[in-house]
Every structure is written in structure tokens, then in C-alpha cells.
Amino acid sequence: MQHGSDGKAGPTAGLGSPSGPGSGTGTKTGTGTGTARTDRLCLLAALDDQTTDTDVLTAAAQHATAALGGFGAMGHLSASASRGLHLIASSGLPRAVTRNWEDIRITDSVAPARAFRTGEFAFASTANRPERNPSDPPHPSPAADVSARSAMAAVPLSGPDGPLGVLSVLLPVTDALSAEERTFLGEVARWAAERLRLAPPTPDTVSRTLLGTPPERAPGQGPGETSTEFEFEFDVQANEVVLDERLLDAIGIERETFDGRLSTFDDYVHPDDLPWVVGDVEQALRTRGRADSEYRVRRSDGTYAWVRFRGRAVSHRGSEPTRLVGTMSYTTETHAALESVGRALAHMSDGFLSVDRDGRIGFVNVAAERLFGRPRDLVGRSLWGVYVVRKVPLLEERSRRAVATGVPDGFEVPWPDTDRWYHLRLVPLADGLTLYITDVTERRLREAERAAAERAAAERAAFTTRLTRALAEATTTRDVTAAVAESVLPPLHATGLVILALGNERLDLVGSVGYPPALLDRLHGMPVVAATPLGEVLRTRAPKFIESPEDLVAGHPGPVDCPITEGKQAWAFLPLIVSGREIGVVVVSFDRPRHLTGDERSLLTVFGGQLAHTLERARQYDVATTRARDLQNALLPRALPSLPAITAAARYLPAGHGADIGGDWYDIIPLSGDRVALVIGDVMGHGMPEAATMGRLRTAVRTLSDLELPPDDVLTRLDDIVGELGEESFVTCLYGVYDPTTQILTYANAGHLPPVVAHRDGTASLLTFDPDPPLGIAAPPFGVHDVSLPDGSFVVLYTDGLVETPGLNIDKGLRHLTETVAAALADRDGPAREPDELCDAVTAALLPEHRRTTDDTALLVARTCSLSPGDIATWALPEDPTAAGQARHHVHEQFRIWHLGEELEMATELIVSELVGNVIRHATGPIQLRLLRSRTLICEVTDGSLTTPHIRHAHATDEGGRGLQLVAAMAQRWGTRYTLTGKCIWTEQALDA
Numbered sequence: 001m002q003h004g005s006d007g008k009a010g011p012t013a014g015l016g017s018p019s020g021p022g023s024g025t026g027t028k029t030g031t032g033t034g035t036a037r038t039d040r041l042c043l044l045a046a047l048d049d050q051t052t053d054t055d056v057l058t059a060a061a062q063h064a065t066a067a068l069g070g071f072g073a074m075g076h077l078s079a080s081a082s083r084g085l086h087l088i089a090s091s092g093l094p095r096a097v098t099r100n101w102e103d104i105r106i107t108d109s110v111a112p113a114r115a116f117r118t119g120e121f122a123f124a125s126t127a128n129r130p131e132r133n134p135s136d137p138p139h140p141s142p143a144a145d146v147s148a149r150s151a152m153a154a155v156p157l158s159g160p161d162g163p164l165g166v167l168s169v170l171l172p173v174t175d176a177l178s179a180e181e182r183t184f185l186g187e188v189a190r191w192a193a194e195r196l197r198l199a200p201p202t203p204d205t206v207s208r209t210l211l212g213t214p215p216e217r218a219p220g221q222g223p224g225e226t227s228t229e230f231e232f233e234f235d236v237q238a239n240e241v242v243l244d245e246r247l248l249d250a251i252g253i254e255r256e257t258f259d260g261r262l263s264t265f266d267d268y269v270h271p272d273d274l275p276w277v278v279g280d281v282e283q284a285l286r287t288r289g290r291a292d293s294e295y296r297v298r299r300s301d302g303t304y305a306w307v308r309f310r311g312r313a314v315s316h317r318g319s320e321p322t323r324l325v326g327t328m329s330y331t332t333e334t335h336a337a338l339e340s341v342g343r344a345l346a347h348m349s350d351g352f353l354s355v356d357r358d359g360r361i362g363f364v365n366v367a368a369e370r371l372f373g374r375p376r377d378l379v380g381r382s383l384w385g386v387y388v389v390r391k392v393p394l395l396e397e398r399s400r401r402a403v404a405t406g407v408p409d410g411f412e413v414p415w416p417d418t419d420r421w422y423h424l425r426l427v428p429l430a431d432g433l434t435l436y437i438t439d440v441t442e443r444r445l446r447e448a449e450r451a452a453a454e455r456a457a458a459e460r461a462a463f464t465t466r467l468t469r470a471l472a473e474a475t476t477t478r479d480v481t482a483a484v485a486e487s488v489l490p491p492l493h494a495t496g497l498v499i500l501a502l503g504n505e506r507l508d509l510v511g512s513v514g515y516p517p518a519l520l521d522r523l524h525g526m527p528v529v530a531a532t533p534l535g536e537v538l539r540t541r542a543p544k545f546i547e548s549p550e551d552l553v554a555g556h557p558g559p560v561d562c563p564i565t566e567g568k569q570a571w572a573f574l575p576l577i578v579s580g581r582e583i584g585v586v587v588v589s590f591d592r593p594r595h596l597t598g599d600e601r602s603l604l605t606v607f608g609g610q611l612a613h614t615l616e617r618a619r620q621y622d623v624a625t626t627r628a629r630d631l632q633n634a635l636l637p638r639a640l641p642s643l644p645a646i647t648a649a650a651r652y653l654p655a656g657h658g659a660d661i662g663g664d665w666y667d668i669i670p671l672s673g674d675r676v677a678l679v680i681g682d683v684m685g686h687g688m689p690e691a692a693t694m695g696r697l698r699t700a701v702r703t704l705s706d707l708e709l710p711p712d713d714v715l716t717r718l719d720d721i722v723g724e725l726g727e728e729s730f731v732t733c734l735y736g737v738y739d740p741t742t743q744i745l746t747y748a749n750a751g752h753l754p755p756v757v758a759h760r761d762g763t764a765s766l767l768t769f770d771p772d773p774p775l776g777i778a779a780p781p782f783g784v785h786d787v788s789l790p791d792g793s794f795v796v797l798y799t800d801g802l803v804e805t806p807g808l809n810i811d812k813g814l815r816h817l818t819e820t821v822a823a824a825l826a827d828r829d830g831p832a833r834e835p836d837e838l839c840d841a842v843t844a845a846l847l848p849e850h851r852r853t854t855d856d857t858a859l860l861v862a863r864t865c866s867l868s869p870g871d872i873a874t875w876a877l878p879e880d881p882t883a884a885g886q887a888r889h890h891v892h893e894q895f896r897i898w899h900l901g902e903e904l905e906m907a908t909e910l911i912v913s914e915l916v917g918n919v920i921r922h923a924t925g926p927i928q929l930r931l932l933r934s935r936t937l938i939c940e941v942t943d944g945s946l947t948t949p950h951i952r953h954a955h956a957t958d959e960g961g962r963g964l965q966l967v968a969a970m971a972q973r974w975g976t977r978y979t980l981t982g983k984c985i986w987t988e989q990a991l992d993a
Helices: 034-045 053-068 095-101 111-118 144-149 179-198 245-251 262-268 274-287 332-346 366-372 395-405 441-473 477-487 517-523 533-540 549-555 598-619 621-635 688-706 711-725 810-826 835-846 882-898 902-922 963-970
Strands: 072-080 084-091 122-124 151-159 162-171 230-235 240-243 290-298 304-314 323-330 351-356 361-364 409-414 421-429 432-439 496-503 506-513 544-546 570-578 581-590 646-653 662-670 676-686 731-739 744-750 756-758 764-766 784-788 794-798 857-864 872-877 927-933 936-943 973-978 983-990
Touching: 034 053, 034 179, 053 072, 053 084, 053 162, 053 179, 072 095, 072 111, 084 095, 084 111, 084 162, 111 122, 111 151, 111 162, 151 179, 162 179, 230 245, 230 304, 240 245, 240 262, 245 304, 245 323, 274 290, 274 304, 274 323, 351 366, 361 366, 366 432, 395 409, 395 421, 395 432, 421 441, 441 477, 441 598, 441 676, 477 496, 477 506, 477 598, 496 517, 496 598, 506 517, 506 581, 533 544, 533 570, 533 581, 544 549, 570 598, 581 598, 598 621, 621 688, 646 662, 646 835, 662 688, 662 857, 676 688, 676 794, 676 857, 688 711, 688 731, 711 731, 711 744, 731 794, 756 810, 764 810, 794 810, 794 835, 810 835, 835 857, 872 882, 882 902, 882 927, 902 927, 902 936, 902 963, 902 983, 963 983
Parallel strands: none
Antiparallel strands: 072 084, 072 162, 122 151, 151 162, 230 240, 230 323, 290 304, 304 323, 351 361, 351 432, 409 421, 421 432, 496 506, 496 581, 544 570, 570 581, 646 857, 662 676, 676 731, 731 744, 744 784, 756 764, 756 794, 794 857, 872 927, 927 936, 936 983, 973 983
């Protein structure tokens, strides 16, 4: 199905290759001296024995072309005696030329066909193209016309039973080859023929070796057994047939009734099959070739059995052959199965084609007829000759590659001259290729609709995220107006905004965008009139959308005293409701008539609800500021713990004058195994509720950390907590765990700013993984990221107040922060090598005294300190009772290496023995023991079970149940944490002074 010019290069590609078609036009210019040709034959003889048929023919074509000074060469193999020659490999010839030589009929007059028929050298002074099927589309090309002006020499690839194929060379001259050149070409052909018989059946082999039919199973044989083949001999002239008597028994023909005459055997052949069976035998005798047929034979009981015979013509002393000798095999069971499968394939909803090893169509089902044509027009034709196939992009190329590699392939293509899409599945088989064609047009339409919906949802989520962030950061009514103008108006292409607060049945102007001052003066203090859109929205507490001035008049036919509708063409009136009471109205307006979609109306409705709460919060801002600050200071860590894996420092800077505090917080939490949890978060918004929320979340984080949950699970639990706080609560949070044994920080991020990581060499960078949405609007699960932090690395966590200040947008702030950290650490002798000094350097650079900040700032700087490999010992233990003894032995040997005391050793051996024993009795493997020598001695036993151990009180008569009590008594601390593969039970003991 694939030849060398379209596939991979042969193993000798580049050795003596001609410079190209332009290397000579009138005389032969190949490197064809006697010595060079001998060297080429030596190179061919050295070719690896594991090369495929394609590689063998490609190598032969390359050396023949170079030695004879030809344009290129081709290698054809015979699929069967009746089907002709098929192109397997070529060298130096473009696709435009080789496509005309893919299939050659044996009866054709071209040089390759004559060489195959006669078994001798053939030469043609004009290399005319082989005959084509009149229904096949032509392939005109300037390159294809080269053959009409060139000569062609061809030699057969001789096999033991006749030619295997032909090697042909396209020459730029019209005179015949010299005797020496013909001898060389014959030697190359003999080498190729011998190597073809040696070629192994690899996936790259495209000759008969790979694509041959597997043996059938004879009656009574089990699956996997080799089918029995019975010898036969037909003598047409003597009218005799010699059959193995076992074959007669297998078929079901009584031995007594068979007289050994060929004419008698013909009577047993099914009448429908007899003509072409006789024709195959006659053709084999006439061409001195082979016959390979499968047909039905009548049993003695009148039923029919299937047999397959393979034979070759035999002659006596050069006379015309009259005998056919070979083997027969019983194939009835295989045919029954194939007929059942064929019926299913014929009527299945997907299109199905089967193609043999020569690329010819053998089966077309009903569904495929609609795409390719009627079976009687297709079966027996080359698939690549079907006009519609040539218009399907990449079908031929990918089909040939699938057969050559033995790897199935699948892809989707638009079907020619239709608006339909199909999925093509190419499955290479031992005897060819199958194509499954599935109509995926509807699926693609659904996917396109789903993608559009997902894009819309993403846009809504982005809109909500931007709006939520903007409103959370707004503190005063002026801030609220600016945030809405920036977050809401541009996405909706709105041009006007008015926010009105309700008090004493009057509307007071809070903020506006896009209206002239004179009109705003009329709005301020305007009484609420029920007959206006403003009064209607406040009365019904429902939003009102007016898409044009005509809709306004239709909804309010009388005189309308509503200045806010002047100068605009469409409006969205949204009530501001807080705690069941009306606090005002917000109006979004447009300069031209505007139809708002359902999604846009939903977003505006949600926006109205968020804005109402934001305004209410702004009113209470001043009252809540002082109390929230006091609460926040009380809830933040008073001092950071001293830990072996982390040296840390932190800063909390409240907002500047006139600004409310936020819900920023940070924390460092020690975990088992010397691991450390790093936490930073920001409750969106400002005021007492945010400070209280921060305190609740910090407490929740510490509680969840004690449960040894992974970062994504911690954020998932926090998201549940935030969801219970109300729809106005949104929180960003980053939670990470640093493991000093692996030097890896594993973290999850819910809408928080990315950390800055710096190394000892002074390089610093942002961890730019995309965060998940904030807590409260997130959709778990959260993404988890791993970052390598070698010993002495710095990780900087912060809130947005550090990098987003007036006059400094967040992108510039992030870049400034990264540059500041890098510059501070680049000075190896400077004080900023310590976390505390680095905190001072960062705050001095990004938040100088003269710069007014509008948000609180939390900053956490941690320097890592990894455990030395010499302080870590790990062993895998067997899942049998000997594991405890092995564990004690490992502990004893490791204590000798670490020079630890005997008392500690005895206690550790007891702990390890009890923990491993519990695993053997109550859990499953794999089992691992790990010792860590840090400020304390840490012992960890890991298994594959998720069952959590608990201390229980054993009765006086119980023989067991006291193991964990002993562990708890001997260790300072102990606990359990879950891992990706099970759980880990850990203990900590004080090291000897």
C-alpha cells in the first residue's frame, strides 16, 4: 500500500545518489565504473538482515539509478499471477511520475510487464505509461511527461517458482545498456530477490510476507492450532487427480465413490464456482504461474463445504505444463463466520470498506455506497483510482502510512461536494486495510454549539470575576461608581450610568457617567413618581429593560417626567435591594436602541444585587473601619513559628488614610514530616464583615491543615465555608505545602496573585500558572501545581495591596516586585539575604512612605531549608510478618550511622515494630519505612490502605489492641496523613541532647 518514495528513506539513502534529473540529458553520467559497481554490490550485501521489503527495493533502486546514471528507479512486486504488478518502492522519481506506474497489468507492453512475463531483461527506448482504466481520472503533469522522452530498462526479480517482481530504471538516453551495465543490473536484481525471500514480517513490510492470508483451521482443531493442508495433484491431460484421503474425509466425500478422475472431481464443485475455478487452473498452466482459489465442494449428503487450494504449474523437461501440484485446506468454518460478519457489516449504519494488500476494494457496505458508489462499480478497483477518494484530503497518504506502520489512524474530513463531515478510521490488517466512515456532522454541530455556549459562559464568568473584584475593591461611593463604569459599561457597549440612593421618598444622586451636569442637577433630590420607570422599579423590586424610545412611550403613554431618559435611546433600570428593603436604583443607558439578550439581562440583574450590597457597605464604611482594623490585627499571627524547613518573615500594612481595611491574612503552619504549610488570602471588600470572615477562614485553614489534607482539598472545604457566608462573599486564597525532603512546593490557587520565587543566584520569577476562580464562585476541583525550591530558595507571597496602588497597575506592580526581589538577592553580601531584611526591601520599594495606598497589604517571605540526603533513610518492606523484624534491623543499622543513643533506638524500634505490625494485620501494601533526622526524629510508615488507625482501650484479657497506646506513650506527637496511594502514620521523638 506504500512504496519507498512516499514513505521513509531506505537504509542506504544518500549513498551514490544522482544529483537529480538535470545531471544529464544526452549521455549517461552515473558513477558506473567497474570498481564503483563492485563497491555498490558490497554495500548492498552488507545491508541489515532485518530490513523490510520496502527498504530492500528502495536500496536496489537507489544504487541502480546511481550506477546507470538514470533519472530514477522503481521496484514492483507481484500480488498474484492474475492481478499484475504493484509499485512498492521508488527512488529519485516524484509522485507525479510514480502514480502512473502504481499498478501494471501483466499483459501490458511496457518494459516491466515484458520482463516479468519472459523472466528476462527488457528494454524500451520510450518509456510509455502503462495502460489505465478508462474510468480513472488522468494525472497530467510536466514531470510525468519525462517518461515519454526517456528509455526504460527492466529486469525480473527471480524466485524459486517464477518472478517475484521487477526492478526498472528510467534512463535519459535511448541507446541500450552495455553488457557490463546489464550484468550489474542483473546482479542487483538477484540480490534484491534473495533479500525479499529473507525479509522478516515486520509492520513496515508491505509485500506478501506481511499481507498473506493466515492459515485456516481444519475440522476438529481448537483455536490457535495450525490448519492441516492436504497435498493434491491435478493432471489435466491425463484427466487424473490425486487427493489425500484425509481431505476426502474432511470435506465429506466418500472414498468409495471417488474414482480419481479430474472430471469426476469437477462434478463435486459447485456449478456457480466451476467456471472460474477452471479458468484459474488454465491460466496458471498457461502462464506457468500459480493458482489460488477458494470454492465450494458438494458433500455426499448434498451439502457444500468450502475448500481453498494453492497450486503451481509443473512441466516435464521444458514442455508445456499440464499438471498443477499444491495443497488444499478445509475453510468451511471460516466462511460461516465471515458470512455472519459480512451481513452485519453490510447493514451497519457506518460506512465500511475493505481493501486488499494491492489497494483494491473487496467489500463495500450499504452506507458506503452513498459515498463511493455502487459495489459493482467499485469491487476489484484500486481504491486510489476512485475519483471521490482522490478529493478526500490525506486519505491515500494516511492509509499507506497506516499499512506501513501497522498503527491504526483516525481523522475527520469534509466530504467532497457535500456539507457533511465524516470520521475516517483506518485499521491495517494482515491482508490489507479496512475503512470505517462515520457521519459526525451533527456531533460537530453540537460541539460548535457547546463551544459557543462555553465561550459565552467563560465571558460571563470573566465579567462576573472582573465585576466582583472591582466591587470588592471599591470602598466609597465614588469608588463604586468608577468600578461599575469600568467593569460594566464597556462589555455592554453602554454609554451612561446613574446611581441613585433612596431616602425619605426622594432620590439622591450618588454617582454618574455620561450625563451633562445640568441634567444631573435635576436628578438630585427628585421625588419618586410611581408613573415613571424609576418609581415602577422601586415599587415592583424587579428590573425593567426598555430597548428603544418607542418601547418607553408604549409602556408609559402619558407624560413622563423622568429626566434620566433624556438624550438616550435604551435603558436598563435595576433596583438596589438590600436585606429586603429598597436603597436605590441604578440605570445603565445606551446612545442607540439596544436589544439585551437573556444572558445580558441576567448579568445586569446579578450586577444590581452586587451593587446594592456594595453601596450599603460603602455607607457603613467609616463606622466599620476602626473595629475591623482592631479585629484584623488580633486575628493575624502575632509571631511566626521557628521551623527547620522554613525561615520566614511577614509584614502587614493597613491601608492609607481615608481607606477601609481589608481581609488580608497570612499564616505558616507546621505539618508532619517537617513539612510546612504557607497560606495567604484576601477577603474581597473592606470593613468589619471582611475582617471577621478573614478570622473564620484563618481558623478553618489551621483546622484543615491539622487534618493533613492536600492543598486542593483545603481550598474545596474553604469554598464550602465561603459559600455559606452569602453571595457577596468572595475570597482569594493560596495554600501551599513545602516538603524539605523533596524540595517541592505543592500549592493550589483560588483567584490569588501568583507567588514570586527566587533562587540563590539572584534570579526571580512569577509562577504564572492560571489560578482558579475565587472562593465563593469557584467550581472545584482546584488545580494543583508543583514547584521545585532548592535549598536556600525564597518564595514571596503577598496580597494585591502590594502591587496595585494608585499610579501603578497590577502588571507593572508584579514586574516591579519581581525586579525588586531579584535586585535585593543579587547582592550576596547585602542584608536582604535574610527573609526579614527582604521584607523591608520589598515594602520600601513598592510602598514608600509618600505613596498613598488604598488597600491593606500582607507580605510573607519564606526561605527554604531542605533536609540533607544523609538525614533521610527510606526502606521498602515486604507484606509478610517478617517486615517488623526487618524494620527493626533497618532502624538499628541507621542509628549506628547517625550515632544516636541506645535509649532512643529502643523506643524507635518499639514504635516501628508496632506500626509495621499493625500494617501487616490491618492494612495492605506496599509498605515503606522512612526515618528523618531533623530537630526531632521522625518515623513514618506508609501503606496502601485508607483506614485511619484509632487508639482503643483494650480489656485486661485482650492479647492485642495496645500497640497505638505504646506508640502514643513513646512519641512526643503522632498522627496520620493520607497520601496519593494510601496513608502514612508518623511519629516524632526528641533527639538526644
